[in-house]
Amino acid sequence: MANNNNNNNNNNITEVQNQPFIINDLTLISPDRSSKDIGKLKESIEVAESIYYPNRVQLYDLYHDVLSLDGFLRGIIQKRIDSVLNKKINFKKKDSKKDEDLTDLINGQKGRDIISLLIESKLWGTSGLEFVIGNKLQFHEIPRKHIKPEKGIITKSQYGLSEQDGYKYEDMPFVWVIGKKTDLGLLLACSMYAIYKRGSFGDFAQYVEIFGQPVRIMKYDAYDTKTKTELKSLLDNSGSSLAMMIPKQAEFEMLDGKTSNGDGKLQISLKDACNEEMSIAILGNTETTTSSKSSGYAQSKEHGEQQDELTISDLIFVENLLNSDKFKSILQSYGYDVDGKFEFELDLDLSKLKLRMEIDTFVSEKVPISDDYWYNTYGIPKPDNYDELKAKMEEAKKVNIAEPVNKSNTKKEKTDNKKGDLSDNSRQNFINTFFSKLADFFDQAQH
Known part of the structure; x- marks a missing residue:
């Protein structure tokens, strides 16, 4: 790594060391885990999109809720992030040589954590990092509920709305906030389906609880109270499954939906439909995560290519952020030589x-x-002694070109000798001469 005792870097460190860390000055509140429904989602969006007093707290609490309880959503999000994390990235100097220090840093755990937050800014709409001044790169993640991208501030309280309640992060050299002012993230498109799917699972669980075991029905004479009492005692002491007691004189009919939904496919279809919509929102396709009944090799290949295009877009997005002036100035404060750029190694x-x-x-x-x-x-590394090897290849080409000419001349001399010999006018000599000329013709055509 470059010398950490550089005077300019030390001056920068001295100037900001006395400033308090934002993360230590925030009043943190745990996410709201109350019941969420479509009504609350709509209300959260309206508050987040308010022109004068926008606040994403309620919406981000809902994001936390659906993300922590939906395994499918977490899986496809991690799949998209891993598609970027699993690509090796190098820092190339202007002479195309690799900087080992920055390459090791960005491929290490801290670099992977930074890249993950960059991708998550597409999912949540924003991400924030506060870097710790020192000799080694360290950072804290800024809670998203305190970031107000519409105002360009980080508030001490998650409900703060003005610059007096916090800090203007654009003026802070070691605070890096990623995201557009009006972007609420891809999770906005997934939240509705996650809520519907949760309700479908609840209905499915209730369906199984009610109709997943036999229903015990006992009938008694309406005027025989003693029999009724004995039957009730029997039902109470014979398990907890669904039981009913009705008078013999009463008509009874159970409409349980088994005729049209005997195997629960109604709830399963709704669950699968919600999963497909979320998969399209996050991955741009469905067949790379789940397989439909009508899917085949061609369809899966097409969807895989679509996801490859999305991954390439994410790689370019991350490259641009890592090569931004903001991140490079932060790396430079730790003593790194940033005269170059980050580049992914593409498969x-x-x-x-x-x-x-x-x-x-x-x-x-x-x-x-x-x-x-x-x-x-074709991803071939250029050798250091390229000019020397290139000169040898050019010499070898000249030799290879010259050899066929010599062979042709030799054949021509032999043919000329045969032409000069006119003493043999036999049939065999005529045939030999004809085929020799024919061979010379095609040999010249090839060259």
Whole structure:
């Protein structure tokens, strides 16, 4: 790593060390875990989108609630984040050489945590980090309920609305807030389906509880109170399953929905529909997480390519943020040399590369293509002694080109000798001469 005792860095550290950490000055409140329904979701959105007094507290509490209790939603979100985390990223200097210190940092646990928060800003609408001044990179995550992107402030109380209640983060060099002012995140599109799915599970559980075991029905004579008392005692002492007592004279009919929903497919269909909508919102497809009855290889491949495009978009998004002036200035304060940029190592699709190589090879016969294009397109590292190896290749090409010419000249000399020998006018000599000329013709056509 670069020298940490640089005078400019020490001056920057001295200037901000006396400032209090925002995270230590916030009044934190645990998320609201009360019951959530569509009415509360609508109310939360209206408050968050208020023009004069926007507040995302209620909406973020709802996000916490649906995210912590919906396993499918957590799974697809983690899948999208892992698609970025599993790609190795390097810091390349201007001479294209890799900086080992910054590469190790961004691929380490702290770097992975930063990248995760960057991706989560798309899900929540915002993410905030406060970096700790010192010799080693450290940071705290700023609770999102205290970030007011519409006002550009971080409030001490989650219900604060003005700059007097907190800090203006754009003026703070070691506070990094990511997100657009009006973006409420992808979780907004998933919350409605998560709430509906939760209600469907509740109905399904009640259905199983009521109709998942036999119903005991006992009939008694309406005027025989003694029999009624004995039957009631019997039912009370014979288990907790559903039981009914009715007079023989009464008509009884149980409309339980078993005719149209005997196996609970109604609730399962609603659950699957909600999962599909959430999968489309987060991953852009359905077939890479679950498989529908009508799915096949072609459909799954198409959906996989759609998700690849979404992953590439996330990689570009993360690259742009890591290469931003804000993050580079933060890294520079820790003594790192930031004269370069972060770049992801992309996984090569061999089937696509094979087709592209055929096209590139054809194009290279028509117009010149630089060697750097081949290195960058096919992920081949450029050797340090490139100029030396290139010169040797050019010499080898000249030799290979010269050899066929010599062979052709040799064949031509032999043919000329045969042409000069006219003394043999036999049929065999004529045939040999004809085929020799024919071979020379095709040999010249090839060259």
